[in-house]
Amino acid sequence: MKNIFLIVFYISFTFTTKIVNSYICSDDSRIKCTADKFPKGLTIKKVFELDWTEEQKMKAVEKAFQLFGAKGYGSYKGGSTKRDKFEGGQVLDVFSGTPANLPVIFHNEMGYTMAPPELVAFMCFKRAEVGGLTKIAENSRVLSLLSEDLVTKLKTLGLQYIRNFSDKNFKSPLGIPVYQTWQSYFEEEDINKVISQVNQQENDKAIILEDGGIQIMMTRPAFIAHPPSGKEVFFSNVIDYHGFLYDEYEDKPFSKLPYNLRPFHCLWGDGSEITDEEIGEMRKAFDDSTLFIQLKEGEMMFIENLLLSHGRTSYEGKRKVGVLISPNVHRKELERQMLNREEL
Ligand SMILES: [Fe+2]
Numbered sequence: 001m002k003n004i005f006l007i008v009f010y011i012s013f014t015f016t017t018k019i020v021n022s023y024i025c026s027d028d029s030r031i032k033c034t035a036d037k038f039p040k041g042l043t044i045k046k047v048f049e050l051d052w053t054e055e056q057k058m059k060a061v062e063k064a065f066q067l068f069g070a071k072g073y074g075s076y077k078g079g080s081t082k083r084d085k086f087e088g089g090q091v092l093d094v095f096s097g098t099p100a101n102l103p104v105i106f107h108n109e110m111g112y113t114m115a116p117p118e119l120v121a122f123m124c125f126k127r128a129e130v131g132g133l134t135k136i137a138e139n140s141r142v143l144s145l146l147s148e149d150l151v152t153k154l155k156t157l158g159l160q161y162i163r164n165f166s167d168k169n170f171k172s173p174l175g176i177p178v179y180q181t182w183q184s185y186f187e188e189e190d191i192n193k194v195i196s197q198v199n200q201q202e203n204d205k206a207i208i209l210e211d212g213g214i215q216i217m218m219t220r221p222a223f224i225a226h227p228p229s230g231k232e233v234f235f236s237n238v239i240d241y242h243g244f245l246y247d248e249y250e251d252k253p254f255s256k257l258p259y260n261l262r263p264f265h266c267l268w269g270d271g272s273e274i275t276d277e278e279i280g281e282m283r284k285a286f287d288d289s290t291l292f293i294q295l296k297e298g299e300m301m302f303i304e305n306l307l308l309s310h311g312r313t314s315y316e317g318k319r320k321v322g323v324l325i326s327p328n329v330h331r332k333e334l335e336r337q338m339l340n341r342e343e344l
Contacts, residue, residue: 041304042136042291043068047123048298058089061123061300065324068302074117074325079110082180083323091322094122100316102248105240106137106286106309109325112161112218112237114202117325120303120310124295129317134301137289137309143234145285150278154222154234158269161220161241162260167212179263182214215260219269226306227337235306239282241266242274295321306334 048060066072073090076083083092098104110116122134143151165182186194191208198206203219224235243259243266246252259265259273268274286309295301303310305325 041307043302045300046298047300050297055088058091061091062089064300065121070119070326072327074328078113086322091324094321094323101314103314104312105245106311107237107240108235108309109305111235112220112241115328115330117305117328119326120305121300121324123300123322124297126318126320127297128315128319130315131313132315132319133292133294133313135311136291137286139234139307139309141289142285145288150281153268158221159236159238160267160269160271161218162265163216164261164263165214170211224306224331225334225338227334227341230338230341233306238266239286242279244279
C-alpha cells in the first residue's frame with residue numbers, strides 16, 4: 001500500500017513539475033509581483049492533501065524534497081537561530097526565528113556561513129490569519145539595481161558578519177531568543193575553549209566582551225560560485241544581519257546600543273561600517289525586486305538558495321510552516337565544481 005502511494009505520488013510529482021508556470025505574475029490574488037518576471041530557481045507545487053495524517057504530510061514533503069534533488073538533508077549548526085523539528089521527521093519549524101509581528105528581512109539561507117545549502121524548501125501546513133507572505137527576490141536583479149560603487153565594494157571588500165552572544169547569567173533585554181547565550185549555542189561552558197574553537201576557523205575571529213559575552217566576526221565574500229551557470233553570483237545576508245533591524249522592534253530596546261553590540265550586525269569586509277545610505281540603497285533594491293507569495297496549505301516552495309533571497313511579511317494568528325534544507329556545501333567545493341565545469 002505504501003509503495004502504491006509513493007508510485008502515485010512520484011507520477012503526480014513528475015507530471016506537475018511545471019505547475020509553477022500557472023502562478024507567473026497572473027491575476028491570482030495570492031501573488032503580488034513587483035518584479036517583471038517570475039524568478040528562475042523558484043518552483044511551487046502542491047504536495048499533500050489537507051485530510052492526510054500528520055505522518056503522511058511529513059513523509060510527502062520529505063519525499064518531494066528528495067525527488068526535487070536535495071540528496072539528503074543539511075544542518076542548521078551555525079545557524080542564526082535554534083530550530084525545532086516537527087514530530088516524526090526532518091522538517092524544521094520556522095516559528096522559532098523572528099517574532100511574528102516583525103518581518104523576516106531578505107537573506108540567502110546561511111549566507112554568512114562557509115557551507116550554505118543549495119536548496120531550501122518551505123511547506124505550508126497552516127496559513128496565518130493575516131499576513132505571513134513569503135517574499136522572494138532574484139539576487140541578480142537586486143545586484144542590477146545597485147550603483148556601480150556599491151557593486152564594486154561588495155566585490156572587492158566582501159562582508160564581515162558579527163554575532164554577539166550573552167553569558168547565560170545575563171538575560172536578553174527582550175526576553176526573546178535574539179541574544180542567544182554562548183553556553184547554549186556552542187554547547188560549552190569553558191569560554192576559552194569557545195574562543196579557541198572559533199579562532200581555528202578560517203576567516204572567523206572571536207573575542208570576549210566586557211560583560212562576559214562573546215563576539216564573533218565572520219569575514220565572507222558577498223559572492224559565491226554557482227556551478228550550474230558557471231558564474232559568481234551575489235549571495236549574502238547583508239541586510240538581514242545589519243544592526244538597523246533592531247530599530248524596528250517595538251519600544252526599541254536596542255536603540256541605545258551601537259550597531260556592533262546588537263545581536264547581529266554586518267560591516268564591510270575591511271571592518272568599516274556600511275553607511276545608512278548604502279544599506280538603504282540595498283534595501284530598496286530588494287524591495288523593488290520583491291515577489292510576494294501566499295502559499296496555500298498543502299503547497300511546497302522550492303528555492304535555489306544560491307540565486308534567490310527569501311523573507312516573509314509579519315503576521316497574526318497561528319501559522320505552521322516548515323523548512324527543509326539540502327546538505328551544506330562548502331564554498332570551496334562549489335568553486336571546485338565550477339572550475340571542473342569550465343574545463344569540460
Ligand atoms: Fe531563511
